[in-house]
Amino acid sequence: MRVSVIGCGHLGAPHSAAMAELGHEVIGVELDPDKCRALGDGIAPFYEAGFEDLLARHTSSGRLRFTTDLAEAADFADLHFVTVGTPLREDGRGYDVSQVIGAVRSLVPLLRGPATIVGKSTVPVGTVARLQEIVDAGARGSGVELIWNPEFLREGHAVQDSLFPDRIVVGLTSPRAREMVEEVYAPILARGVGLIVTDPPTAEVIKSAANSFLTTKISFINAIAEVCEFVGADVNMVAHAIGIDTRIGHGGMRPGIGYGGGCLPKDVAAFTHRVGELGARHAHELLSAVESVNAGRPLAAVELIEKANGGPISGRVIALLGASFKAGTSDVRDSPALRLAGQLAERGAVPVIYDPEALAAARTLYPELAYADTAERAVTDADLVVLATEWPEFTADPKLPVAAAGLVRRKVLVDVRNAVESGMWLAAGWEVWQLGRQPQLPEAH
Numbered sequence: 415m416r417v418s419v420i421g422c423g424h425l426g427a428p429h430s431a432a433m434a435e436l437g438h439e440v441i442g443v444e445l446d447p448d449k450c451r452a453l454g455d456g457i458a459p460f461y462e463a464g465f466e467d468l469l470a471r472h473t474s475s476g477r478l479r480f481t482t483d484l485a486e487a488a489d490f491a492d493l494h495f496v497t498v499g500t501p502l503r504e505d506g507r508g509y510d511v512s513q514v515i516g517a518v519r520s521l522v523p524l525l526r527g528p529a530t531i532v533g534k535s536t537v538p539v540g541t542v543a544r545l546q547e548i549v550d551a552g553a554r555g556s557g558v559e560l561i562w563n564p565e566f567l568r569e570g571h572a573v574q575d576s577l578f579p580d581r582i583v584v585g586l587t588s589p590r591a592r593e594m595v596e597e598v599y600a601p602i603l604a605r606g607v608g609l610i611v612t613d614p615p616t617a618e619v620i621k622s623a624a625n626s627f628l629t630t631k632i633s634f635i636n637a638i639a640e641v642c643e644f645v646g647a648d649v650n651m652v653a654h655a656i657g658i659d660t661r662i663g664h665g666g667m668r669p670g671i672g673y674g675g676g677c678l679p680k681d682v683a684a685f686t687h688r689v690g691e692l693g694a695r696h697a698h699e700l701l702s703a704v705e706s707v708n709a710g711r712p713l714a715a716v717e718l719i720e721k722a723n724g725g726p727i728s729g730r731v732i733a734l735l736g737a738s739f740k741a742g743t744s745d746v747r748d749s750p751a752l753r754l755a756g757q758l759a760e761r762g763a764v765p766v767i768y769d770p771e772a773l774a775a776a777r778t779l780y781p782e783l784a785y786a787d788t789a790e791r792a793v794t795d796a797d798l799v800v801l802a803t804e805w806p807e808f809t810a811d812p813k814l815p816v817a818a819a820g821l822v823r824r825k826v827l828v829d830v831r832n833a834v835e836s837g838m839w840l841a842a843g844w845e846v847w848q849l850g851r852q853p854q855l856p857e858a859h
């Protein structure tokens with residue numbers, strides 16, 4: 415099939431490469447000329463595990479190319495994915511859907527014959543109905559189908575999640591639209607992946623509900639971490655034990671500094687606002703509590719760091735390992751690690767940040783903070799080491815605690831992601847502090 419992917423950011427770029435991998439001929443449309451050029455040259459404009467290889471393979475095979483010209487894509491493709499951004503509005507009151515509206519409004523008059531538009535951006539309920547009016551008013555003839563196909567991929571796993579999703583959800587209104595979906599995803603569906611076919615408003619709510627549930631689970635375990643601190647219990651053990659119950663499950667329940675990134679914070683904020691507007695009082699109360707727990711996590715981390723330091727941190731040099739919002743990506747949008755760095759700096763400490771992939775992005779966003787080009791340089795002469803993003807090279811490489819032990823002023827690790835294998839740090843003489851747990855001391859090991 416000939417497909418276009420309009421908006422080649424963290425979702426659209428991996429999606430375009432995944433569509434080429436499925437065997438389609440793909441044209442990606444990206445407004446940003448630098449990003450567009452890099453993608454066309456097979457160079458990923460951001461780090462995403464496995465993406466650059468796939469991109470390079472399909473740009474050189476000729477099955478995947480990129481343009482800034484929407485008209486070229488309109489002429490070329492039969493099916494158009496819309497993957498542009500839906501940031502939070504500046505006043506925080508819901509999404510800014512102007513990129514989505516703008517993309518569809520520009521595309522529709524360019525379509526010369528039957529075509530299918532498949533929206534993947536995350537949008538508030540009611541957006542598809544607005545877009546349908548634009549399609550109905552602007553299409554030159556009949557035969558332009560609009561489908562909503564929310565995306566569930568996680569950054570850091572974008573390629574894998576695009577090619578091997580848990581399920582595919584589509585909101586559509588005609589048998590022809592269903593046929594187009596079945597054709598474009600045929601290789602995935604042939605593996606037995608479930609296709610959930612529903613109406614557009616239900617598809618919209620499914621996406622908002624999924625992200626709201628994920629944040630609820632994270633805030634739930636973080637609230638329990640707070641309880642554990644009061645009573646001297648161990649939140650990691652609690653999460654492990656309750657997760658064995660299959661109704662609860664272990665996935666997405668790692669306690670820590672809270673959720674960040676380009677999706678969960680804005681999606682739950684926008685949905686909370688929307689359910690409030692709708693008058694869904696209980697949903698509003700529930701989601702407001704989820705957000706409130708999350709907003710309190712950086713402070714909980716700062717308090718733990720102060721405890722580990724034995725008092726105020728003003729003047730302390732703090733090595734901060736991690737800047738991206740999670741491991742596996744260079745994305746620093748709404749990064750809890752950088753939020754924490756800001757709070758430490760506000761208290762007079764000197765955070766020195768290292769990240770294996772996100773340094774350039776972090777430097778651009780917060781040029782006023784201090785950075786180091788290696789983990790070793792970041793920890794040199796540090797009073798404390800804070801693990802802020804759970805990259806495996808920090809959590810699971812036994813060489814780091816040994817090397818760092820000889821470079822720091824004090825061997826104190828504060829792991830605000832509850833992610834390290836503490837045994838290797840304890841064995842190298844470190845104290846290990848984690849949220850919702852008692853500190854672990856090397857002599858007790």
Ligand SMILES: NC(=O)c1ccc[n+]([C@@H]2O[C@H](COP(=O)([O-])OP(=O)(O)OC[C@H]3O[C@@H](n4cnc5c(N)ncnc54)[C@H](O)[C@@H]3O)[C@@H](O)[C@H]2O)c1
Binds near residue numbers: 444567677
């Ligand atoms: N990032 C994820 O993992 C993920 C996962 C699922 C859903 N989503 C949703 O997907 C959407 C995109 O998210 P993202 O993280 O990729 O955002 P992003 O900001 O990284 O990418 C959006 C891209 O669209 C481009 N763009 C905007 N208008 C355009 C137009 N008219 N024509 C061509 N290009 C245009 C922008 O230049 C940008 O590169 C959002 O609604 C988001 O909530 C994202």
Ligand SMILES: O=c1ccn([C@@H]2O[C@H](COP(=O)(O)OP(=O)(O)O[C@H]3O[C@H](CO)[C@@H](O)[C@H](O)[C@H]3O)[C@@H](O)[C@H]2O)c(=O)[nH]1
Binds near residue numbers: 665667672750
């Ligand atoms: O147990 C957990 C899991 C995640 N997080 C944090 O939560 C945030 C989001 O993590 P994750 O959900 O893995 O990453 P995203 O790539 O933002 O993906 C989410 O947002 C996407 C955009 O909507 C959806 O498509 C995905 O299904 C949804 O998981 C990050 O800061 C994580 O560190 C935790 O604190 N504890």
